[in-house]
Amino acid sequence: MKKKTHWFDYMWIVSATYFVMGFFNIVFAWFGMICFIIPLLVAIIGGNKIWCNRYCGRGQIFLVLGNKLGLSRGKAAPRWLSSKWFRNGFLVFFMSFFINMIYVTILVAKDIRSLSETVNLLWTINVPWHWAYPVEIEPWKAQFAFGLYGIMLTSVIVGIVLTIIYRPRTWCVCCPMGNMTQMICKLKNK
């Protein structure tokens, strides 16, 4: 029997639109904060992972690419990827980039550092992204947007690579947001 589809099954379109919009205008990158705040709020208030199970557009992108478009090899991921030490280590690594992004934003806000119109990809490469800054906003707001977009784009690129090499949503086994919400749910439901 065909599974009934719901509006939230199309959240991948919202996510894909986010990346396209951010490509042309970095201000839209601010919407990425929704993907940070809502899952945490849902976990804190509801004590569940309904965001991951239903609404996360990024997770759905991996399913669409892997299952619908058949781009996944469907191989099991190595076990270390879902081990506690790797998930927690990756969370620390990810958070250090997030904190650094906020730090750089503060430096730009205080005029200590100038705005960098680049997007940091894969935690290493600063890719020029100046075309996406067509409307001038306060430099710190733009800096935060460039930083956040880099984090979001990196996670989707790594997730797509993992989808292709292993199974769709392999990223989810070590996703920092998924890990954080898991921890919160465990604490809340103790």
Ligand code: SF4
């Ligand atoms: S684990 Fe991360 S990418 Fe996967 S569904 Fe949850 S928030 Fe989305």
